[in-house]
Amino acid sequence: MPVGTAGTVKAVSQDILEDLGAQIILGNTYHLYLRPGHELVRKLGGLHKFMSWERALLTDSGGFQVFSLSELRKVKEEGVSFRSHLDGTSHLFTPERSMEIQIALGADIVMAFDECTEHPAERERARTSMEMTLRWAKRSKDYFEAHKHECPWTDREIGKSGDRVIGKTEESVPAQPGAAAVHDSITKLTAPALFGIVQGGMYADLRRESAERTVEMDFPGYAIGGLSVGESRAKTMDMIAAVLEILPKDKPRYVMGVGYPEEIVQYAAMGVDMMDCVLPTRAARHGLLFTSEGRINIKNARYAQDQRPADPKCACRVCARYTRAYLRHLFVSAEPLAGVLNTVHNLAFYLDTMRSVRHAITLGDLSGILSGGVS
Amino acid sequence: MPVGTAGTVKAVSQDILEDLGAQIILGNTYHLYLRPGHELVRKLGGLHKFMSWERALLTDSGGFQVFSLSELRKVKEEGVSFRSHLDGTSHLFTPERSMEIQIALGADIVMAFDECTEHPAERERARTSMEMTLRWAKRSKDYFEAHKHECPWTDREIGKSGDRVIGKTEESVPAQPGAAAVHDSITKLTAPALFGIVQGGMYADLRRESAERTVEMDFPGYAIGGLSVGESRAKTMDMIAAVLEILPKDKPRYVMGVGYPEEIVQYAAMGVDMMDCVLPTRAARHGLLFTSEGRINIKNARYAQDQRPADPKCACRVCARYTRAYLRHLFVSAEPLAGVLNTVHNLAFYLDTMRSVRHAITLGDLSGILSGGVS
Numbered sequence: 194m195p196v197g198t199a200g201t202v203k204a205v206s207q208d209i210l211e212d213l214g215a216q217i218i219l220g221n222t223y224h225l226y227l228r229p230g231h232e233l234v235r236k237l238g239g240l241h242k243f244m245s246w247e248r249a250l251l252t253d254s255g256g257f258q259v260f261s262l263s264e265l266r267k268v269k270e271e272g273v274s275f276r277s278h279l280d281g282t283s284h285l286f287t288p289e290r291s292m293e294i295q296i297a298l299g300a301d302i303v304m305a306f307d308e309c310t311e312h313p314a315e316r317e318r319a320r321t322s323m324e325m326t327l328r329w330a331k332r333s334k335d336y337f338e339a340h341k342h343e344c345p346w347t348d349r350e351i352g353k354s355g356d357r358v359i360g361k362t363e364e365s366v367p368a369q370p371g372a373a374a375v376h377d378s379i380t381k382l383t384a385p386a387l388f389g390i391v392q393g394g395m396y397a398d399l400r401r402e403s404a405e406r407t408v409e410m411d412f413p414g415y416a417i418g419g420l421s422v423g424e425s426r427a428k429t430m431d432m433i434a435a436v437l438e439i440l441p442k443d444k445p446r447y448v449m450g451v452g453y454p455e456e457i458v459q460y461a462a463m464g465v466d467m468m469d470c471v472l473p474t475r476a477a478r479h480g481l482l483f484t485s486e487g488r489i490n491i492k493n494a495r496y497a498q499d500q501r502p503a504d505p506k507c508a509c510r511v512c513a514r515y516t517r518a519y520l521r522h523l524f525v526s527a528e529p530l531a532g533v534l535n536t537v538h539n540l541a542f543y544l545d546t547m548r549s550v551r552h553a554i555t556l557g558d559l560s561g562i563l564s565g566g567v568s
Numbered sequence: 569m570p571v572g573t574a575g576t577v578k579a580v581s582q583d584i585l586e587d588l589g590a591q592i593i594l595g596n597t598y599h600l601y602l603r604p605g606h607e608l609v610r611k612l613g614g615l616h617k618f619m620s621w622e623r624a625l626l627t628d629s630g631g632f633q634v635f636s637l638s639e640l641r642k643v644k645e646e647g648v649s650f651r652s653h654l655d656g657t658s659h660l661f662t663p664e665r666s667m668e669i670q671i672a673l674g675a676d677i678v679m680a681f682d683e684c685t686e687h688p689a690e691r692e693r694a695r696t697s698m699e700m701t702l703r704w705a706k707r708s709k710d711y712f713e714a715h716k717h718e719c720p721w722t723d724r725e726i727g728k729s730g731d732r733v734i735g736k737t738e739e740s741v742p743a744q745p746g747a748a749a750v751h752d753s754i755t756k757l758t759a760p761a762l763f764g765i766v767q768g769g770m771y772a773d774l775r776r777e778s779a780e781r782t783v784e785m786d787f788p789g790y791a792i793g794g795l796s797v798g799e800s801r802a803k804t805m806d807m808i809a810a811v812l813e814i815l816p817k818d819k820p821r822y823v824m825g826v827g828y829p830e831e832i833v834q835y836a837a838m839g840v841d842m843m844d845c846v847l848p849t850r851a852a853r854h855g856l857l858f859t860s861e862g863r864i865n866i867k868n869a870r871y872a873q874d875q876r877p878a879d880p881k882c883a884c885r886v887c888a889r890y891t892r893a894y895l896r897h898l899f900v901s902a903e904p905l906a907g908v909l910n911t912v913h914n915l916a917f918y919l920d921t922m923r924s925v926r927h928a929i930t931l932g933d934l935s936g937i938l939s940g941g942v943s
Contacts, residue, residue, distance in 0.1 A: 199897075199901050199903060200894070200897065200898075201898060201903050201905045203903065203904055203905070204904040204905060204908065205905070206905060206908060206909065207889065208885065208889070228897070228900070228901055229872065229893075229897045229901075233872065233873065233893075236873065237873060237875060237891070237893055243891075243893065243894055243897075244894060245889045245890055245891075245894070478904075497604065497608065498608065498611065498612060500612060510583065514582065514583070514620045515620055516612070516618075516620075518604075518608075518612055518618065519575070519618055519619060519620070522574075522575060522603070522604045522618075523575075523576060525603070526574050526603055526604075528574060528576050528578065529578055529579040529904060529907050529908070530576045530578070530579060530580070530581060532904050533579065533581060533904070533908060534581065
């Protein structure tokens with residue numbers, strides 16, 4: 194899932210995201226709550242309508258951004274109080290408040306409010322944090338079930354032509370031969386879906402316990418949070434593997450905030466269905482391009498006269514038209530088109546990577562992809 | 569002509585410019601000379617190839633940017649010495665050097681090297697400056713005629729499939745019912761064209777003399793420079809009117825660096841064939857949108873919940889998809905997509921305005937357009 198923090202995947206217009214085959218994008222609750230505000234978005238028909246995006250939207254719970262961006266945060270049983278990084282005003286996120294905001298935004302997939310345990314964390318601290326995330330999951334679910342039909346598109350669509358449908362037309366979503374069953378299973382919605390989040394720090398037994406107790410609450414999908422926070426990649430994989438043993442295979446399984454192209458292929462091969470990461474978009478704005486030949490830093494002088502496309506094996510609109518020399522010129526000249534073109538290419542590379550993974554899954558053979566066939 | 573300063577119309581990709589129906593864009597010699605450098609551009613096949621733009625390109629002489637951007641400039645008979653605004657390095661632009669650079673860039677239309685007389689200027693100063701521009705025009709022409717076939721696309725195309733052709737296909741350039749004859753007259757090129765530039769400050773008689781003596785040198789097109797430098801709009805019109813009496817009607821007549829939508833309609837009605845201005849693109853990046861109902865500042869709080877498109881009468885891809893509320897949110901959030909979408913709309917408005925002008929010319933009736941039918 195490309196990340197569209199404030200109702201926009203930075204620098205890329207929605208028609209290009211559609212062309213790239215993005216089936217779902219992520220919005221950040223923290224950012225949208227602060228600006229333009231969830232009540233405004235609800236009033237204007239929800240985030241789908243506000244940003245003109247008919248395909249699926251997932252919003253995070255807001256918890257992670259509060260931890261990483263806001264000032265003077267205080268975590269209590271009730272929730273998290275914090276000051277806005279924009280203007281210093283005071284706010285309180287609780288599980289109920291997070292649900293209220295996400296429902297107002299009109300996401301198709303809403304995430305339970307969790308505490309992203311800091312890293313490193315002692316075992317007892319990780320357990321305490323995990324226990325609170327479980328209590329918050331229960332409170333999230335209770336509020337969500339009571340209010341999910343207040344979602345703006347539920348109102349709107351039911352009043353008009355029926356239920357909201359994801360990926361309803363062959364025209365709007367290019368056929369994906371290997372599209373995960375996950376996608377088909379949520380093609381018709383009468384209300385948003387709430388996913389639970391597994392925490393537990395870097396302790397496999399806590400992770401398993403968190404997964405078991407979250408599954409007991411019976412969510413339509415499960416996320417693994419609190420990873421990619423500074424631990425080794427081997428540790429990330431261990432935690433994912435431990436949790437995947439518990440999470441039901443017939444429900445979407447989502448690892449939050451990962452990762453490099455080779456990582457997402459590996460996790461998909463392990464059984465992960467969904468991932469999100471700012472890496473392709475953020476790296477693009479810093480001139481880092483992902484290619485079939487590895488990463489390249491486009492500002493490097495070696496590309497000044499390089500007439501090849503960013504990635505000779507890529508068929509995206511950027512690689513079809515522009516040279517590395519031109520992309521380098523745009524970047525070193527701080528031209529706004531640099532961010533646009535670099536982001537479009539990186540998203541194409543990521544989405545192509547996942548298309549290859551889905552195709553390999555259909556064929557029942559991921560060996561070629563895992564040995565580096567894609568990235 | 570949209571302005572593409574450094575080989576890019578800021579924030580807009582070339583495929584969108586094509587969709588908008590831009591037939592010709594302008595590149596700035598001063599910027600391209602400093603970065604990436606004209607020799608690099610020549611080596612990579614010229615600016616057309618470098619930026620992947622098959623339609624027409626015009627480059628300015630570099631003189632105006634030296635006056636407005638560089639430091640420590642000194643004007644002598646030989647030319648202008650200056651320091652780069654990027655790194656302080658010393659450079660010298662002469663008429664010959666300007667031609668060499670523009671030929672290396674491979675522009676379809678090359679501009680003679682002129683001195684943009686400062687405003688206000690005493691009569692004697694304006695005459696002295698005008699006389700030097702005339703001597704520089706002669707030197708520009710002499711160098712240009714001797715070297716024009718060194719243009720990269722001349723080499724390339726002649727070596728391959730023949731002459732460079734502007735607007736050769738109906739597919740690549742949407743049919744313009746009212747397209748100026750000017751366009752047809754330069755549809756097949758074997759070398760670039762050099763335009764002369766009329767100066768003379770704000771003195772009608774000097775302007776006329778400059779025009780007469782420039783026309784005597786016999787250029788395939790003529791520009792009126794040194795306007796829109798702080799004088800009243802009435803004065804601008806007086807100067808244009810004086811010069812248009814002299815310039816041949818069967819050659820392109822180009823007013824440099826103008827203007828607001830209502831201005832360009834007025835000048836076109838007076839007989840001007842070409843104009844360029846950074847206004848639509850620069851204003852867009854500052855949140856100023858041109859619409860059929862006047863200018864709007866999209867950051868204004870009144871648009872926070874405005875679900876109308878930027879311009880309800882506009883059919884551009886931005887107005888077809890996004891609301892003012894969304895555009896305002898992008899702008900106040902400093903999202904890069906704000907610059908992209910605002911620029912696309914403003915360019916659409918300008919290009920639509922000129923399409924309406926051409927249509928009115930075909931019908932032989934500009935009265936509706938001059939009374940505000942467009943802007």
